[in-house]
């Protein structure tokens with residue numbers, strides 16, 4: 001029986017692979033339903049969907065524990081799910097309900113679950129980068145052995161916080177993995193226009209830390225590259241920059257007319273759907289059957305359907321709670 005599969009030099013157990021597959025499917029179905037229910041008027045505010053980028057969050061977060069931190073972006077649902085944030089609580093949070101993980105006060109762009117080490121989605125582009133440095137400094141100072149993984153986009157790589165964060169992490173030798181999710185666009189602006197570097201990972205050289213480009217549609221490649229960067233950070237050898245070349249299947253935000261890219265381009269990337277690729281790899285290598293994967297798909301569909309039903313029935317927060325949990329007291 002083929003109980004394990006390799007990502008290059010890394011061997012993954014059957015359980016790990018199936019857990020990774022399930023997480024990726026959870027993200028995809030979560031996002032498809034979020035898009036549908038946003039259009040139906042059930043979600044206030046803006047929604048930015050992560051579908052297409054699942055291999056990045058899952059390839060990385062499957063190697064983290066609750067003792068490790070992540071910081072996220074405006075496109076943060078996938079990071080939350082990959083880090084183990086409660087899915088029904090996330091659905092309720094999107095709807096602004098009191099049963100949400102932030103009691104309905106965070107919404108799509110500010111979901112956080114500190115118990116899970118998920119320090120927050122973030123509406124400020126590049127805003128998670130200094131937070132990750134702070135979290136990594138905490139882990140290093142307290143000697144917890146934890147690392148901080150910082151997700152951000154190609155557009156964020158042009159923010160001052162990116163350069164400040166990489167420099168700070170390098171001089172203080174912080175246990176951070178900077179993960180640039182290069183999905184080819186910052187809103188409607190193509191990366192080839194907005195970015196001076198052909199590979200954003202090249203910018204690591206300026207701070208004398210490792211910089212690696214990885215195929216962000218290939219969960220095995222992400223897993224392997226991230227594993228090295230995480231191990232390096234845990235050993236006390238400092239930060240790395242990982243650039244995952246990926247693609248978002250939806251527009252920048254829900255409602256985006258997506259006039260800045262072609263249908264052919266989208267089709268080409270859909271041919272390389274990271275979940276379909278993992279599905280094929282699992283079946284071809286004899287790790288699980290089509291039926292076993294269909295069972296996982298059905299379980300996740302039911303989980304998300306139940307989560308939406310519960311969130312729709314849940315109450316909004318009481319007016320009297322408006323000012324509770326809003327500020328942190330030290």
Ligand SMILES: Cc1ncc(C[n+]2csc(CCOP(=O)(O)OP(=O)(O)O)c2C)c(N)n1
Nearest residue numbers: 075123124125153154155156183185186187
């Ligand atoms: C500091 C700041 N500037 C501008 C914006 C508006 N804005 C929101 S998302 C976005 C593009 C971000 O692109 P990228 O970092 O590539 O992330 P992606 O949306 O592709 O995941 C911009 C400019 C913002 N939210 N924060």
Ligand SMILES: [Mg+2]
Nearest residue numbers: 153154185186
């Ligand atoms: Mg982008």
